[in-house]
Amino acid sequence: MAALIDTHCHLNFTEFDDDRAEMLMRAHQVGVTHLVVPGVSKASWAQQRNFARHYQNWHNAFGLHPYFIAEHQHSDLEQLSIELGKGGAVAVGEIGLDATCEAMDKQRQLLQAQLQIAVDFDLPVILHHRKTLDEILKMVRDSGLTRGVVHAFSGSQQQAEAWVEQGFSLGVGGVITYTRARKTRAAIGALPLHALLLETDSPDMPTCGKQGQRNEPSYITRVFDALCSLRSESPEVVREALWQNSRRLFNLNC
Template sequence: MRLYDTHCHLDFSAFDKDRSQVVAGAQRVGVERFMLLGITEQQWSNLIKLCDDFSPAFRFSLGLHPYFIHQHQSTHINALASCFESLSDSARARCQAIGEIGLDATCEQPKLQKALLDQQLVLAKNYQLPVILHHRKTLDELLKSVREKRVEHGVVHAFSGSYEQAAAWVDQGFKLGIGGTITYERAKKTRDAIQRIGVEHLVLETDAPDMPLCGYQGRRNEPKRVAQVLQSLAKLLETSTEAISPVLWKNSTALFN
């Protein structure tokens, strides 16, 4: 069984003491690739170095996450473009998305958030890369921006919307990132949407060290838990992990080519 954790933060300090063991544990349950996310200008260089030095299974994206809006300036768009242009050939091959970008209604400076989002969407079009989108109470507003910029490839990280919202994103050409949320029985709206939308539109993720699965609240999340997300998804879809894991792998590798 081949698994891809399409969204994790293995460069975070939460993994500094046992990163090798965490990766090995994930690989033992079938995780063959890991997508690590760019979130701030200050973090990019360390992220790139980690992916170059640590494991051939690592891939990465570069972006300006709205949660860290107080660390961003409008000039960081130029810095992002320069960072892409300066990547070595090996790093460029591993840099497979613009992200994590998006809109967050719980964070300040909505105008700056929107300006940075729009400019990063343009960069994604220019570099012919998919986008990895963060949302919080902004799914519909985010879709409007994506449509305006005619971006047709990417993933909605930690999808938690309705079936109608899921269908709208799928129509736009996006995959839905499925993680710990579906392991909670109370997430009825999202579970219903995922059940109806079809596995061909999904990718697996953990968001490690955040977004723990049901039963692991208060504990550090890890990429190995993606295997449990797969089990929960198979149960939700009333099928087997063997039936859907090849589809999910294909979805992920096609998206992050």
């Protein structure tokens, strides 16, 4: 039986400082064998590399997240290229646009530059969005990128299909465990299975019943069960497809 891969978890965050090894053990015990950890700012990249040396099957991505727009400098883009040049990164991310954050022009400049960096390094991107899905899609199309994942997808089926047509995958997380998320659940249930990835966004985006609690990769089994309830394929087929989708997108040697 194929293992599970959490394709989006911020395990370097301080929320895990007290029990990181135990948390990873819990994930392994439920079949989560590989983890993709996106970077959010220049300050996190060296720390991520250190953790990857210490913990098995920890795969890093590096990027400048719009939440931290105030601390990003344009010189960080040069540092990002230097970091990616060291090798070992599986993606450029987490990058994107967030309409609830300030400095939209600066966000756009940094995103455009990071999309070009991804093209230059032949890497997929991990995209953050909030009220910006359509604008990001236009920027991605203009960049020529055809590989990446829309993290925490929560749009319509029409939007989902446009991203799949662009060659992108959609990150499926805790939102589908909430029955009130009808639009997203319907879209995820109807999309081609080859376009889906599992993710937790740990320590954020808790699943239904875990509101207000720290999220962690072991809870991805709840997302998997919810996904299976929305699909016509057997759980075995879904699990194998998710494994292959994740390996393919991030070029994981597993």
